[in-house]
Amino acid sequence: MIGKVNDNFFTKAILPETGALNQEVIVGPRMGVDAAILKIGDRFMAVAEDPIFPGPTTSPEDFGWITVHIGASDVAVTGIKPRFMTYSLLIPPETSEEYISRLVRSISASARELGIAIVGGHTGFYGAVTVPTIGGITVWGMGREYITPAGARVGDAVLITKGAAIEAAALLGSELGGSLREAGVAEELIERAAGRIREITVVEDAILAAACGGVHAMHDATEGGLARGLWEVAQASGVGLRIRRPAVILPEDIKAVCSHFQLNPFEVISEGTLVLTVHPERAEVVLNAYQRAGLAAAVIGEVVPREEGCRWVEANGSVEELLPPPVDRFWEVFFGALAQA
Template identity: 30%
Template sequence: MLPAGKLPTDVLERLLAYTSTAPELHVAAGAGEDAAVAAGAPVIVLTADPITFTEERIGAYVVAVNANDIVAMGGRPVYLTTTLLAPPGTTDTRLEEVFADIGDACRTAGMLWAGGHTEVTPAVNRIVVAGQAVGFLCGAPLATGGASPGDLIGMSKWAGLEGTTLIARERPGESEAVLGGERYRAVLDWLDRPGISIIAEGKALEGLALTSGHDPTEGGIAMGVHEIARRSGCGALLSADRIPVRDETRLLCSRFGLDPLGLLGSGAFLFTAPRVVAREACRRLETAGIPAALIGEMLGRGEQVWIERGGRRELLAYSAQDEIVKL
């Protein structure tokens, strides 16, 4: 077990073997190095996101959520650095599992892990990893606030993807009882298949004239649409029966009293575009084997955000606090 403070040098050197080496990294991660030095680009995309909701498969989560932010801006994720905080008593074996998970996830995402900082501290009661990512941008940025009235709203995969697999991990006994063994194991596998990354969406939609893009994380699809509408100065109207929600998500949300539309949404990509472009976007996604749906339309300036259920229109409820905190 490791005491509070910096890691022993021999342990750190063993762990840093999981970070990246590549020609782009002029100075890679190393025990005693203050920083990495890497090749750049004229325009870069910067983001940062921590993982605080879970410790299991935390490496896969931290890579995906940071890469997704860059893809949602129209960029290509390139570099990742991490700040890992672990409570006293954490074993070096457990840290090695986390390092291996981050390394595997970076290779899958095509990113270079340039190191960061790792420390044991009583400030946390479980492992927390904060990621900071850099991406390269070739064209114009795809901002959240670029939507216009009349644009269609589309999304990939389904609502609550990340939250559903997280519920299954955090509440395994109850989740398996609700879903049954086979579906429970399938939901656990959602983290990798289809995965909570939207890098494949970015590649499929490259060069398409979308007006906005967004990675719906905390607050789910509902919060994501509200953020697009607010940043764009428009209203929006969603059609409830067009929003893809898997039966497994509905069952778990019903069991724990959660709203699927307010559940952690990483893995889905929200976008807006004129009608012809939006339909082409869905066609490209489906061709790439990624489920896609057109779920609504942007309304006029100053309008509110609505959802239509069974022919009846109501305001779309949302909260910056994700439904997962109710567990």
């Protein structure tokens, strides 16, 4: 198995093992929640941790940018601005100092752009490491209030930003462009998909939405894609969803890439797609804020009572149960195609 551990193992073997109880932990480890919330004095701290590794052709500049934005995104979805970070850089012994310097400069520049101070970390060469790897980036910030994926309310509008399968399309377009070209996919579509590498972030999306008010839940659609992201919000909040599948943003380049690799674009990794539920009277305000910022966004459904379940609604009015995929097929396709390239 590649990717996150399955839900059953996570619930059985990991969730019970969280060390000492502490009343300052307001939101601790739970399914579908990527940042902890701690009560520190009269403020709340959001803190998150992530590992990151590059694709075979990822430049150190893109790797550094992705590192910061993936870590910062998990904090931003709480509505709290990411302010501080540490990271551990684990590198193979043969890695050149030039590569390391370029990567570290990119991490620093990307953090500076977001107003994040790097306050510590670790860098070292290790024989067990085969590619430069961020063993963990920890990001945190402080705020007077917070948002979690568990806050969705019946009647809320469900919005997404950018579209489905953002990260999957970006990585496949970047690393497997040759396969797409051989299949006759238009060069312009391949380049557009590869260019989405800098869309693997929801920092701006989340901070803009939180400033509008009326946002009750936010979640980044990572592994398992949009379907899992939506399902996790519903499960965490104890609600149901009615999602109009034709309303989901699905750009032409993403359709082409997913079609070639026989991937369901609603069920593959989509870091960069923000799922949020918003009071219906504030949904237009949020959409207008995104439009001014040049971010694509759409209302794709609404939150309903739990007993109505989670449903996809098709263009012809037919209804299908919305379930998370048992596995994210992106990983097997991605690594399988790389091995044959």
